[in-house]
Amino acid sequence: MYSQGLIGADGSTDESQDFLDRFQARIDAEEKIEPTDAMPEGYRRTLVRQIGQHAHSEIVGMLPEGNWITRAPTLRRKAALLAKVQDEGGHGLYLYSAAETLGVSREEMTEELHSGKAKYSSIFNYPTLSWADIGTIGWLVDGAAIMNQIPLCRCSFGPYARAMIRVCKEESFHQRQGYEIVMTLARGTPEQKAMAQDSLNRWWWPALMMFGPHDADSEHSDQSMKWKIKRFSNDELRQKFIDATVPQAEFLGLTVPDADCKWNEEKGGYDHGPIDWSEFWRVVKGGGVMNRDRIRDRKAAWEKGEWVRDAALAHAEKRRARKMAAE
Amino acid sequence: MALYQAILELADDNLVLGHRVSEWCGHAPLLEEDLAMPNMALDLIGTARTLYDYAGKLEGKGQSEDDMAYLRDEREYRNCLLVERRNDDFAHTMLRQLYFAAFMKPFWDAAANSSDEVIRGVAGKAVKEMAYHIRHAGEWVIRLGDGTEESAARMKDAVQALAMYVDELFVSSAAAAEAEAAGILPKRADMRPAFDAVINHIFAEAMLTTPEVAYPQTGGRDGLHGEDLGHMLSVMQALYRAHPGASW
Ligand SMILES: [Fe+2]
Numbered sequence: 157m158y159s160q161g162l163i164g165a166d167g168s169t170d171e172s173q174d175f176l177d178r179f180q181a182r183i184d185a186e187e188k189i190e191p192t193d194a195m196p197e198g199y200r201r202t203l204v205r206q207i208g209q210h211a212h213s214e215i216v217g218m219l220p221e222g223n224w225i226t227r228a229p230t231l232r233r234k235a236a237l238l239a240k241v242q243d244e245g246g247h248g249l250y251l252y253s254a255a256e257t258l259g260v261s262r263e264e265m266t267e268e269l270h271s272g273k274a275k276y277s278s279i280f281n282y283p284t285l286s287w288a289d290i291g292t293i294g295w296l297v298d299g300a301a302i303m304n305q306i307p308l309c310r311c312s313f314g315p316y317a318r319a320m321i322r323v324c325k326e327e328s329f330h331q332r333q334g335y336e337i338v339m340t341l342a343r344g345t346p347e348q349k350a351m352a353q354d355s356l357n358r359w360w361w362p363a364l365m366m367f368g369p370h371d372a373d374s375e376h377s378d379q380s381m382k383w384k385i386k387r388f389s390n391d392e393l394r395q396k397f398i399d400a401t402v403p404q405a406e407f408l409g410l411t412v413p414d415a416d417c418k419w420n421e422e423k424g425g426y427d428h429g430p431i432d433w434s435e436f437w438r439v440v441k442g443g444g445v446m447n448r449d450r451i452r453d454r455k456a457a458w459e460k461g462e463w464v465r466d467a468a469l470a471h472a473e474k475r476r477a478r479k480m481a482a483e
Numbered sequence: 484m485a486l487y488q489a490i491l492e493l494a495d496d497n498l499v500l501g502h503r504v505s506e507w508c509g510h511a512p513l514l515e516e517d518l519a520m521p522n523m524a525l526d527l528i529g530t531a532r533t534l535y536d537y538a539g540k541l542e543g544k545g546q547s548e549d550d551m552a553y554l555r556d557e558r559e560y561r562n563c564l565l566v567e568r569r570n571d572d573f574a575h576t577m578l579r580q581l582y583f584a585a586f587m588k589p590f591w592d593a594a595a596n597s598s599d600e601v602i603r604g605v606a607g608k609a610v611k612e613m614a615y616h617i618r619h620a621g622e623w624v625i626r627l628g629d630g631t632e633e634s635a636a637r638m639k640d641a642v643q644a645l646a647m648y649v650d651e652l653f654v655s656s657a658a659a660a661e662a663e664a665a666g667i668l669p670k671r672a673d674m675r676p677a678f679d680a681v682i683n684h685i686f687a688e689a690m691l692t693t694p695e696v697a698y699p700q701t702g703g704r705d706g707l708h709g710e711d712l713g714h715m716l717s718v719m720q721a722l723y724r725a726h727p728g729a730s731w
């Protein structure tokens with residue numbers, strides 16, 4: 157899973173104009189930038205921040221879905237959910253490695269997540285309250301992630317682009333699997349159908365917010381677009397998502413919770429009602445129902461695991477010493 | 484009916500342990516373990532599913548794998564006590580995994596010669612998985628046993644807590660004994676030398692010793708469990724039971 161438009165990146169940079177021009181020329185020629193290449197500090201900082209946020213989102217995203225592993229309603233669903241949550245952890249690992257090529261360690265990034273300095277996708281500050289949420293997350297949240305990530309496969313930074321190619325394949329599998337869960341519920345008993353509709357009602361707007369503020373209010377987009385870290389604006393991606401998703405909901409006999417959601421023949425896409433940005437900022441700034449619990453759980457896992465990590469280091473050290481002594 | 488019962492015992496072992504391991508997902512001490520835990524859980528749950536499916540067919544009353552997993556109560560669960568022990572800390576979890584895999588690896592090895600085709604099929608896949616579980620859990624037992632003072636103490640605690648559940652692995656229920664006599668399942672007691680060889684080797688490196696067990700704990704095959712299992716089942720079964728007859 158991936159976060160929306162980057163929260164709070166600082167692309168400012170103070171290299172010479174000549175250096176920046178040469179760098180921009182490489183970007184414009186669609187050359188991939190590799191970790192050992194010279195790059196503007198602002199470019200490096202933006203990427204560390206974005207890849208870090210992305211990695212954290214994968215890791216924190218394991219929690220709301222993990223919340224239903226022990227309660228999955230069939231063994232087949234339990235196995236599929238385990239595999240999905242494991243995939244997300246794999247994405248996190250892969251992304252931390254990509255960020256590490258830019259000179260920041262996984263430990264540093266983890267500390268920043270726990271201290272609240274680093275952000276993660278706000279969508280995971282919403283709770284999973286029913287089994288239907290597991291389907292809806294796959295359908296909408298992984299679906300939105302794909303919209304965001306497909307353009308990232310062409311990101312100018314090589315390691316990130318390559319990570320995204322692999323990740324996107326798995327995300328689209330998650331999206332189909334989630335949709336299939338919702339479809340099963342929508343065609344199930346009246347209780348199951350109600351469960352699916354309630355879930356869509358709760359996740360629809362947060363999913364739209366995943367693409368970030370409207371273009372007119374998005375502070376850091378211009379520089380990211382110029383550096384080809386980002387290729388489409390927040391509103392463009394959101395529109396693509398709505399256009400793809402509304403017919404899917406209709407097909408299931410479910411209704412998106414937006415009275416203003418209507419097909420607009422002229423623009424060839426759906427119109428939507430106003431997004432409640434005060435809700436978005438409330439949750440981004442820590443006011444969602446699960447913000448504190450997510451960080452609490454990640455910190456608890458990390459702190460409770462400290463003795464395990466220490467033991468692994470100590471054991472490796474002992475081994476090394478014994479081997480040296482034997483030689 | 485005896486074979487049905489014997490298969491159910493095996494399936495329950497795998498499901499209960501798989502469920503326990505899955506409880507770690509997202510909460511492991513390091514990200515690599517957040518990936519390894521679901522891996523092991525998936526192996527175990529996969530084996531359980533095949534076995535439940537087979538048991539359902541043997542029983543012939545049209546029970547699905549889910550009916551068997553989700554509709555039986557504690558007294559009807561036939562797993563051994565080791566697998567239902569709660570996760571406690573990482574040392575307990577890894578030791579429980581090692582004990583189980585050190586038993587199941589030679590068991591599935593021998594089951595490759597079963598007279599039963601389904602069992603041979605399960606064995607072929609499970610034996611490789613159990614070898615991996617021994618490697619993974621065994622490496623952790625060694626790291627923790629020979630790591631820091633704290634990890635060594637925790638590892639010793641885990642051995643103290645779990646060693647008393649080992650003997651039950653080698654005891655065959657009446658149903659299992661029938662399946663063994665028919666050449667369908669290997670004799671549980673025969674796994675002892677292979678089990679001891681693995682455990683002794685790993686314990687030596689981990690600087691652990693197998694304690695004298697005054698009172699080995701048994702009863703799982705008769706549905707006589709500790710209290711933790713009921714809580715595990717109530718979490719696992721709640722949703723399925725709340726919607727009788729629904730498809731998921
Ligand atoms: Fe992901």
Ligand SMILES: [Fe+2]
Nearest residue numbers: 157298327330
């Ligand atoms: Fe995903």
